[in-house]
Amino acid sequence: MLRKKECVAMLLAGGQGSRLYALTNNIAKPAVAFGAKYRIIDFPLSNCINSGIDTVGVLTQYEPLELNEYIGNGQPWDLDRAFGGVHILSPYQAKKKQSWFEGTANAIYQNMSFMKRYDPDYVLILGGDHIYKMDYAEMLRAHKATGADCTIAALEVPLSDASRFGILNTNPDGSIYQFEEKPKVPKSNLASMGIYIFTAEKLFKYLEADDADPNSEKDFGKNILPAMLNAGEKMFSYRFKGYWKDVGTIASLWESNMDLLGRDPVFDVGDHDWKIHSRNPLAPPEYIGPTAVVENSMIALGCEIEGTVVHSVLSSNVVVEEGATVRDAVLMAGTVVKRGAVVEYCVVDENVVIEEGAHVGEPREADTGIAVLGRNITVAAGAKVKGGNIIDKDYKGE
Amino acid sequence: MAHSTVGVIFSNVHDENIPELSRHRTMASVPFGGRYRLIDFALSNMVNSGITTVGIVTKNNYQSLIDHLGSGKEWDLARKDGGIILLPPYSDETDKPYTTRLEALMSITGFLNHRKEDYVVISDCDGIAHMDIADIVRFHEEKGADITMVYHEEKIPCESSYFITLEPDKRSGRVKGLKINPNDLRKGKKYNLYVNVMVMSREFLVGTIQDAVTRGFSSFGRDILTKNVDTLKIYGYDFKGYYAGVNSMEDYYRHSMELLDRKVRDELFGNRDIYTKVRDSAPSKYLEGAVVRNTLVSDGCVVEGTVENCILFRGVKVGKGSVIRNSVIMQDSVIGENVTLDCVITDKNVVIRDKRNLAGCAELPYFISKGRML
Numbered sequence: 114m115l116r117k118k119e120c121v122a123m124l125l126a127g128g129q130g131s132r133l134y135a136l137t138n139n140i141a142k143p144a145v146a147f148g149a150k151y152r153i154i155d156f157p158l159s160n161c162i163n164s165g166i167d168t169v170g171v172l173t174q175y176e177p178l179e180l181n182e183y184i185g186n187g188q189p190w191d192l193d194r195a196f197g198g199v200h201i202l203s204p205y206q207a208k209k210k211q212s213w214f215e216g217t218a219n220a221i222y223q224n225m226s227f228m229k230r231y232d233p234d235y236v237l238i239l240g241g242d243h244i245y246k247m248d249y250a251e252m253l254r255a256h257k258a259t260g261a262d263c264t265i266a267a268l269e270v271p272l273s274d275a276s277r278f279g280i281l282n283t284n285p286d287g288s289i290y291q292f293e294e295k296p297k298v299p300k301s302n303l304a305s306m307g308i309y310i311f312t313a314e315k316l317f318k319y320l321e322a323d324d325a326d327p328n329s330e331k332d333f334g335k336n337i338l339p340a341m342l343n344a345g346e347k348m349f350s351y352r353f354k355g356y357w358k359d360v361g362t363i364a365s366l367w368e369s370n371m372d373l374l375g376r377d378p379v380f381d382v383g384d385h386d387w388k389i390h391s392r393n394p395l396a397p398p399e400y401i402g403p404t405a406v407v408e409n410s411m412i413a414l415g416c417e418i419e420g421t422v423v424h425s426v427l428s429s430n431v432v433v434e435e436g437a438t439v440r441d442a443v444l445m446a447g448t449v450v451k452r453g454a455v456v457e458y459c460v461v462d463e464n465v466v467i468e469e470g471a472h473v474g475e476p477r478e479a480d481t482g483i484a485v486l487g488r489n490i491t492v493a494a495g496a497k498v499k500g501g502n503i504i505d506k507d508y509k510g511e
Numbered sequence: 512m513a514h515s516t517v518g519v520i521f522s523n524v525h526d527e528n529i530p531e532l533s534r535h536r537t538m539a540s541v542p543f544g545g546r547y548r549l550i551d552f553a554l555s556n557m558v559n560s561g562i563t564t565v566g567i568v569t570k571n572n573y574q575s576l577i578d579h580l581g582s583g584k585e586w587d588l589a590r591k592d593g594g595i596i597l598l599p600p601y602s603d604e605t606d607k608p609y610t611t612r613l614e615a616l617m618s619i620t621g622f623l624n625h626r627k628e629d630y631v632v633i634s635d636c637d638g639i640a641h642m643d644i645a646d647i648v649r650f651h652e653e654k655g656a657d658i659t660m661v662y663h664e665e666k667i668p669c670e671s672s673y674f675i676t677l678e679p680d681k682r683s684g685r686v687k688g689l690k691i692n693p694n695d696l697r698k699g700k701k702y703n704l705y706v707n708v709m710v711m712s713r714e715f716l717v718g719t720i721q722d723a724v725t726r727g728f729s730s731f732g733r734d735i736l737t738k739n740v741d742t743l744k745i746y747g748y749d750f751k752g753y754y755a756g757v758n759s760m761e762d763y764y765r766h767s768m769e770l771l772d773r774k775v776r777d778e779l780f781g782n783r784d785i786y787t788k789v790r791d792s793a794p795s796k797y798l799e800g801a802v803v804r805n806t807l808v809s810d811g812c813v814v815e816g817t818v819e820n821c822i823l824f825r826g827v828k829v830g831k832g833s834v835i836r837n838s839v840i841m842q843d844s845v846i847g848e849n850v851t852l853d854c855v856i857t858d859k860n861v862v863i864r865d866k867r868n869l870a871g872c873a874e875l876p877y878f879i880s881k882g883r884m885l
Binding site: 148149150188189373374375376382383388389390391393395396397398399400401402403404405406407408409410411412413414422 | 544545546584771773776779780784785786789791792793794795796797798799800801802803804805806807808809810811813815822823
């Protein structure tokens, strides 16, 4: 077997995702449930295998237990390989030094030996925070065609949002002449998606230089990319047109879930030509009972629905009892909504029990915000959780 | 205990029970319950009892079975030692492929000889049940039995099929009488029907097969069981749980509909896993205007019409304005708009165009074969 991989992917999955509040109390953001049966990390992993990239390092740091277990040997993504496949890369103790990953560039730098084992020509850097379908192979072709040292995937965002992103200022041929990290006055609306392809030797060179620089924050956007640009390396943008959503906030996570609904959804996870692979729950088909009303929703295996579910996304083994109402809600695996309870405009984590007559959230029109319930908690009978509230302990009401 | 048991599953026996569904596949790979094949129940029972080696005896049309089983990893049976071992028919110039169960067992003596487990559990794929195989092996050991046959009290199946009734001693469980297709039974009355699951020690089974070869026996039922009821220690294990035997299309339909009963689902799926091949379908989608009641829905479905009292397999589409009642719609079938179906079973990949009306009845569901377009 050829002891070489043309392209190795490095997936940064160590972030805490603090803006997801209770949802990431005990798990890393990429392990957060999404779209009734997926987790966020399924998207970049599926994109890798669908693009023919079969060697992926997943860099973990914050609460890695559940993420590690989920990825396992990589079999659900066809990433269990004799040479290559998916590997969890945790911070480790070395002879000379030991340290946590300090910044995105440092995390990759500390795993230089992993990348070098595959003697790659190219390295693809990915995040674990986005929902999207993208053919990285096409981006790699563009990288080769332009002869770039670094290619940055980018998409147009509304100019009003541009100051939240790394902005690429480009020439008509797509080459980048300026990179601005979260500019106050953006010159363009072409935002970096945090997806980079580097020619491997250049990446290694700049990572070494960056590590030696005591003033560096060891970050791709702040240090590596500007350094390369200043040194006159060839940097190109790669235009991506399609759905791409940062699910780093409760609001965007909720919205992105709702984008899956409908006959012609904004984002289609049922696309047979670009399957999203995941670790499948072992559960029987969902049962929709004689008194149930289920409309405009996505429901996973193992659910038992006797109540009303409208415009909602339910993960596996959720129970909605007769007379309960679920509206505009994202319910993660194993949650139980008992008789007469109302659950609306909210995100509810795994294994939550909402007792009889409880009311979680307020109507979306009320504009009080999305309520959030953390995992494994109970909302007492008759208790009311106000819109926009975040609850991560058993709740009996105010 | 069960770690010292090896499983043998007969995949083709009873194919003739439901020829419509087994024309292109083995009984083992007949779809059931939205996302399963019949073999999943027998295999999962074995795996959940700690069995790690299962030999699967095949004969005809086993492509779909091989496709379903793959390496066995979904059942946790992709193992270095053992796991799933396919046992296709053996033949050469002098030996023809087997025609009876006993001949099939003769053809797998190599497999049986090489195993190290103490016991063998033999199961067919015509029954859907949650059985604790470890408990049956325990019973077999405690009784010091030569053969333990599992039975379930129920009405006799339709006349054409092959079945065995047992008369076990009420107290000891020792089988005193054993009849193949007895013709003196009364319809509607319940009997102790053998459910095609049996346990023997591996040593006893191998010895019995060798003896049968030298004597030129050909039928396990007639030459070994019925002839030796008095001399062999045959015990009956009374299986008291839910058991669904598939002896006809009518049975298949009736048992499919029984899955809509919570008690049946709890018994089959509660507190344990039924393993099956996964195919990474998206979760099912219910569109605006959908009405779904008393129905099991598998992943990958998109429902826009009305569906009542149905089993929808993976990837089924039901168009706007369509009304589907009391039906079993198999994998990837597409029902167009304004279609009415009642008591229909569609095999895989059936397409029903807009405005068609089709109806059967519970005793004779209307069957549409694989890949047909109406």
